[in-house]
Amino acid sequence: MYQREKTRPLKIDNVAIGGQNKVIIQSMTNTKTKDVKATVKQIKSLEDVGCEIIRVAVLDMEDALAIQKIKEAIRIPLVADIHFNPDFALAAIKSGADKIRLNPGNIEDEDKIKEVVALAKDKKVAIRIGINGGSLNKKYEHSATAMIESAKDHIRILESLDFHDICLSFKSSDPIETIEAYRLAAKTFDYPLHLGVTEAGGLLDSAIKSSVALGTLLLEGIGDTIRISISDDPLKEVIVAKKLLKACRLYKDTPTLIACPTCGRIQYDMLPIVKEMEGYLNALNKDITVAIMGCPVNGPQEAKRADIGVAGGKESAILFKKGEIVKTIPQDKIIEVLKEEIEKL
Ligand code: SF4
Numbered sequence: 001m002y003q004r005e006k007t008r009p010l011k012i013d014n015v016a017i018g019g020q021n022k023v024i025i026q027s028m029t030n031t032k033t034k035d036v037k038a039t040v041k042q043i044k045s046l047e048d049v050g051c052e053i054i055r056v057a058v059l060d061m062e063d064a065l066a067i068q069k070i071k072e073a074i075r076i077p078l079v080a081d082i083h084f085n086p087d088f089a090l091a092a093i094k095s096g097a098d099k100i101r102l103n104p105g106n107i108e109d110e111d112k113i114k115e116v117v118a119l120a121k122d123k124k125v126a127i128r129i130g131i132n133g134g135s136l137n138k139k140y141e142h143s144a145t146a147m148i149e150s151a152k153d154h155i156r157i158l159e160s161l162d163f164h165d166i167c168l169s170f171k172s173s174d175p176i177e178t179i180e181a182y183r184l185a186a187k188t189f190d191y192p193l194h195l196g197v198t199e200a201g202g203l204l205d206s207a208i209k210s211s212v213a214l215g216t217l218l219l220e221g222i223g224d225t226i227r228i229s230i231s232d233d234p235l236k237e238v239i240v241a242k243k244l245l246k247a248c249r250l251y252k253d254t255p256t257l258i259a260c261p262t263c264g265r266i267q268y269d270m271l272p273i274v275k276e277m278e279g280y281l282n283a284l285n286k287d288i289t290v291a292i293m294g295c296p297v298n299g300p301q302e303a304k305r306a307d308i309g310v311a312g313g314k315e316s317a318i319l320f321k322k323g324e325i326v327k328t329i330p331q332d333k334i335i336e337v338l339k340e341e342i343e344k345l
Contacts, residue, residue, distance in 0.1 A: 004221045007192040013077035013098040018192030024225040025241040027234045028055040033063035040073040051238045055079040064091035071096040086112035099126040104157040117161045126165040129154045133172035144180035166191045171198035175213035192224035206230040218248045255281040258291040266294040268312035
């Protein structure tokens, strides 16, 4: 088993990141932050599926001030994402943001940087420096090494002000470059690392790219928080993140679904059952394994480790628990019975 890298521990409100703490799942709202009602609604749905830290975009003063009302209505820590404008950062911190994402090197006014850092220190607000492949300072050629050098420029500013509640991200849209950048970062810095592949595309593309990049890094012990960027409903980001962490044995409270690909031996209508059960299980916070198998020849045996499962017969299925057959269920009752049995687990 791999060893988690030890990074400098950090508290984001009541959530501990870094050190040997568990890997934390983040997502980002896609509502207008100033639309408090819509933003709170989305954050609450994200909390329900397992999001542990939420980031909101701050584009103007109205967004920054909306944070106060949003914070009153949500349970998880909030990160304010700010580009360039230190006044928005000051307002976001005063409104109760638990962390800000800000690259200090992009702000020209040194006094303003000092003011933001002093306030962040006073309010115990962490700062994430986010280096993206596409937004590197023009003095650097695009590469993983350049991302690290660019981060050093920003870190130097914070450290010169004796500020160390820092976390870092090095997202590229290319999974291999992402891996290279984070490996270098883990060697270079001891600050916690927020992992992600940026602009990763739709659900399928992002799940693949993120699994390659983040899976590789997590299995090397690198990464303290993760976000799966998907061009879709952010709820899907959290679900993919949970599945990815569970596959890496870094997360428990989500079900594992075992399902065969089906073949010519199948005699019942299995695929609609898989589809329905996938959605149902995604909303469940239970550490269980559920199997949906095509036929009884291999089904119960191959899925022996499942807590509960079905294997298809002729327009029916057998229900089995830990490899032991319990009963036969007619096709139209399979979903209902499976859900009932899962409720009991
Ligand atoms: S479990 Fe049965 S139906 Fe599914 S792939 Fe295996 S042999 Fe085919």
